[in-house]
Amino acid sequence: MAEIRIRNTNEIISGDDNVREFLNQYEVIYEHWDVSKLPAGLQNNFTLSDEQKSEILNTFDAEIQDLVARRGYRTWDVITLSEATPNIEELLAKFEQVHTHTEDEIRVIVAGAGTFIIKGDGDTGYFDVNLVPGDLISVPENTAHFFTLTDERKVVAVRLFVEENGWIAHPYDDPTFKKA
Numbered sequence: 001m002a003e004i005r006i007r008n009t010n011e012i013i014s015g016d017d018n019v020r021e022f023l024n025q026y027e028v029i030y031e032h033w034d035v036s037k038l039p040a041g042l043q044n045n046f047t048l049s050d051e052q053k054s055e056i057l058n059t060f061d062a063e064i065q066d067l068v069a070r071r072g073y074r075t076w077d078v079i080t081l082s083e084a085t086p087n088i089e090e091l092l093a094k095f096e097q098v099h100t101h102t103e104d105e106i107r108v109i110v111a112g113a114g115t116f117i118i119k120g121d122g123d124t125g126y127f128d129v130n131l132v133p134g135d136l137i138s139v140p141e142n143t144a145h146f147f148t149l150t151d152e153r154k155v156v157a158v159r160l161f162v163e164e165n166g167w168i169a170h171p172y173d174d175p176t177f178k179k180a
């Protein structure tokens with residue numbers, strides 16, 4: 001279950017309903033997928049072939065089609081990040097820069113863990129959304145955010161985009177931003 005930490009105050013928000021209510025004020029949706037649907041060989045597997053990535057997408061086809069119908073996503077993929085990812089440092093360097101997307105996007109953690117850090121209003125400032133397997137959040141268009149791994153440094157995530165070209169990040173220059 002996801003947990004939120006507000007960086008300015010260290011306040012922790014936990015519990016599905018509290019997390020959902022907090023995120024909804026920023027138009028971030030918070031839902032769950034049942035990751036136990038994945039075949040055993042795809043659970044906690046961080047070195048996936050293209051065929052295995054397709055198998056993950058097939059497993060969750062009903063959930064993806066539901067999001068497509070509700071929210072208009074047009075393309076999706078599976079990303080794996082771990083020490084086995086050849087360009088892990090280069091990818092993380094991009095994900096760890098504060099940025100925006102011009103479209104709403106979905107992220108679902110299917111293995112491992114990760115944190116999206118999202119910019120809230122005024123005094124709230126940046127808050128961490130710590131995600132574990134099954135957690136789904138949206139990142140709304142033009143919302144400043146970045147992503148980082150936990151100390152275990154491994155994650156598998158399904159991503160849904162409206163943009164046909166997938167992941168396009170626009171750097172967001174924020175003079176108020178301090179690295180935690």
Ligand SMILES: CSCCC(=O)/C(O)=C/O
Pocket residue numbers: 079095107114145146147155157159167
């Ligand atoms: C776990 S998804 C990888 C990071 C990403 O797609 C993104 O948009 C970061 O902000």
Ligand SMILES: [Fe+2]
Pocket residue numbers: 099100101139145146147169
């Ligand atoms: Fe992003």
Ligand code: NI
Pocket residue numbers: 001002016032
């Ligand atoms: Ni939950």
